[in-house]
Amino acid sequence: MxxxxxxxxxxxxxxxxxxxxxxxxxxxxxxxxxxxxxxxxxxxxxxxxxxxxxxxxxxxxxxxxxxxxxxxxxxxxxxxxxxxxxxxxxxxxxxxxxxxxxxxxxxxxxxxxxxxxxxxxxxxxxxxxxxxxxxxxxxxxxxxxxxxxxxxxxxxxxxxxxxxxxxxxxxxxxxLWPKFEDPRVGLCLAATGAIKEELLDFQEIALFLLKTMLTHYREPLAERYTLEDLPELAGTEEDQDVLIRLFDDIGRKRGCLMSGGYIDYDRVSEIIVRDYRSQKLGPLTLEWP
Ligand code: GDP
Structure with missing residues (x-):
């Protein structure tokens, strides 16, 4: 509800x-x-x-x-x-x-x-x-x-x-109502399914999950999507490109292609979010004290 x-x-x-x-x-x-x-x-x-x-x-x-x-x-x-x-x-x-x-x-x-x-x-x-x-x-x-x-x-x-x-x-x-103000909190709530997904962009939630996994849960990520040579995040602007390339990789592995061979980012995002919610990525915490 x-x-x-x-x-x-x-x-x-x-x-x-x-x-x-x-x-x-x-x-x-x-x-x-x-x-x-x-x-x-x-x-x-x-x-x-x-x-x-x-x-x-x-x-x-x-x-x-x-x-x-x-x-x-x-x-x-x-x-x-x-x-x-x-x-x-x-x-x-x-x-x-x-x-x-x-x-x-x-x-x-x-x-x-x-x-x-x-x-x-x-x-x-x-x-x-x-x-x-x-x-x-x-x-x-x-x-x-x-x-x-x-x-x-x-x-x-x-x-x-x-x-x-x-x-x-x-x-x-x-x-009680959830906290709304902090965007990071919003992503955590959306990723776990605690708030209505229409309120947030699936791509944004998937990016957040990928970022978290690249930092803390590299093995389950590589395993789930059979990825070799996972990239590292550098904490710079280039991270965005790294993440997009990762999206592409996962998309190709999962056959999320549109006509012309372009990656269907919406579908990739949905797969990642659903996989997280249904535990297919394993038991993963999204924030630390
Ligand atoms: P409420 O809105 O706080 O009353 O939450 P619900 O009791 O309706 O639970 C929300 C969802 O979480 C339901 O799908 C429950 O089956 C699931 N759930 C509740 N507790 C646990 C738990 O400890 N482990 C797991 N895996 N699922 C749970």
Whole structure:
């Protein structure tokens, strides 16, 4: 599902989220491990209004393991509690209730001191579109949660899902808008499919992917397109020519030719982007801390 965001929507989403967060104890922020920075909304901190946060790096199966490790350490250095998960298979999901319970220890202690019995840990999953929020909710619930809220004019009463003996999860995720301002962030979001592709030029996304692979993932690139003698990028203006020649090579290998023998750059671009999204280039992270 792709949502178009306008300033009015964003302001409304923000207000609603702040309202929702009043009833919860822990904010579970979900990010895409391939783009751990670009898939975060900078307002999460403000929206969370001081509530403890658990940062989940999802889709670890799609990211480069070494880069994921670096990101985890970087986030932890910033004082965040970080868990790695694959919501599709459930890897890492079972430890979420315990992690949440640890984060509510201080609140529970305070309540007990005043003679109250603390209620279950109430959590909400928050993140930009496509990071895997629904997949994770279904995983934690152990079943498919109906998306009733999709019908216009019908507001669905929110439900708490019991997860284990200590946690209750809100059945609808908090959806935040992606960052739009930085072109590099836009490319990361478009490459992973987090934003509508019509918004961006496929050729631009493919160029970005090729550049990233030439710098960090030369082997998978050479292997996928049976390329010998991969060029080096020099960080100069000539890089553009180097990349175009690489496009030509891949295009010829893939038979992306137009009449007259010209390379069909649109088709080459689409092949590269689809290959990345469908994991045919392997698990590749697109940004580093
Ligand atoms: P939402 O928009 O944040 O609710 O995202 P969804 O739950 O709809 O997930 C978006 C896409 O990512 C779907 O195609 C999911 O199957 C896929 N997905 C979610 N989590 C994972 C994961 O950990 N690994 C992989 N490979 N795919 C995932």
């Amino acid at each position: 792709t949502i178009q965001w306008y300033p009015g929507h964003m302001a409304k989403a923000k207000r609603q989220m702040i309202e929702k967060i009043k009833q919860i104890d822990v904010v579970i922020e979900l990010v895409d491990s391939r783009i751990p920075s670009s898939s975060r909304n900078p307002l999460v901190e403000e929206i969370s209004s001081g509530k403890p946060r658990l940062l989940l790096m999802n889709k670890i199966d799609m990211a480069d393991r070494q880069a994921t490790k670096q990101w985890k350490e970087d986030f932890e250095d910033q004082g965040l509690t970080v868990h790695l998960v694959n919501s599709q298979t459930g890897q890492g999901v079972a430890t979420i209730p315990d992690a949440v319970h640890k984060l509510t220890a201080a609140r529970r202690k305070k309540l007990e001191k005043r003679g109250f019995r603390p209620h279950a840990d109430r959590a909400l999953i928050l993140g930009i579109p496509n990071v895997g929020k629904s997949t994770l909710i279904n995983r934690l619930a152990g079943k498919k949660i109906a998306k009733i809220g999709d019908r216009p004019g019908v507001t669905k009463a929110q439900q708490w899902i019991k997860v284990g003996s200590t946690m209750e999860l809100l059945d609808t995720p908090g959806i």
